[in-house]
Amino acid sequence: xxxxxRETLGFLPSNVFVEQAAKGNLIGAILNNECVGxxxxxxxxxxxxxxxxHLCVSEGFRKIGIAKQLVNYLISETKExxxxxxxxxxxxxxxxxxxxxGFRFLNEKRGRGKTPTILTHYWYDHEQPSLLKLAEELTIxxxxxxxxxxMNIFISLYENPTHPLYANWLxxxxxxxxxx
Numbered sequence: 800x801x802x803x804x805r806e807t808l809g810f811l812p813s814n815v816f817v818e819q820a821a822k823g824n825l826i827g828a829i830l831n832n833e834c835v836g837x838x839x840x841x842x843x844x845x846x847x848x849x850x851x852x853h854l855c856v857s858e859g860f861r862k863i864g865i866a867k868q869l870v871n872y873l874i875s876e877t878k879e880x881x882x883x884x885x886x887x888x889x890x891x892x893x894x895x896x897x898x899x900x901g902f903r904f905l906n907e908k909r910g911r912g913k914t915p916t917i918l919t920h921y922w923y924d925h926e927q928p929s930l931l932k933l934a935e936e937l938t939i940x941x942x943x944x945x946x947x948x949x950m951n952i953f954i955s956l957y958e959n960p961t962h963p964l965y966a967n968w969l970x971x972x973x974x975x976x977x978x979x
Contacts, residue, residue, distance in 0.1 A: 800836055804855050826872055828865045835860040838869040849877045851885035870900050874923060883923040888916050898920045
């Protein structure tokens with residue numbers, strides 16, 4: 800299916816499909832033992848997000864909700880990640896689809912293909928609370944200021960009970976909040 804739609808999807812070696820399927824990063828729509836659609840994605844651990852590589856539905860099965868089901872399944876299975884990122888050519892009709900699915904426009908960049916193209920960057924936010932967002936939402940009436948520390952510093956504090964932040968005068972004013 801990917802090879803049949805190479806013109807719009809671009810070239811992707813077959814071993815990439817095999818590797819990603821082995822990792823659980825390939826969702827298929829199977830009808831009567833035939834693959835009529837798939838969604839290929841990858842996990843970007845450094846950004847704690849999911850990135851859609853391909854969304855493809857066989858020509859005879861388009862506009863009946865298969866793409867929507869594939870994307871909704873991905874959304875429901877990746878809620879622990881910050882969100883889902885993808886790039887789509889600006890001149891493709893599928894841009895309207897992404898907006899209907901709740902993805903929002905982030906920016907644009909030049910494509911790498913032979914012909915000059917512009918790629919639209921879309922983002923679906925899972926609205927995971929960040930440490931800074933949680934700190935911002937905290938209102939501590941009795942404390943003069945609020946600060947947030949990185950996990951590495953927290954571990955250092957835990958491993959070193961003589962750390963200056965354990966000073967008696969500071970402990971009384973310290974509230975520790977742990978985020979999910």
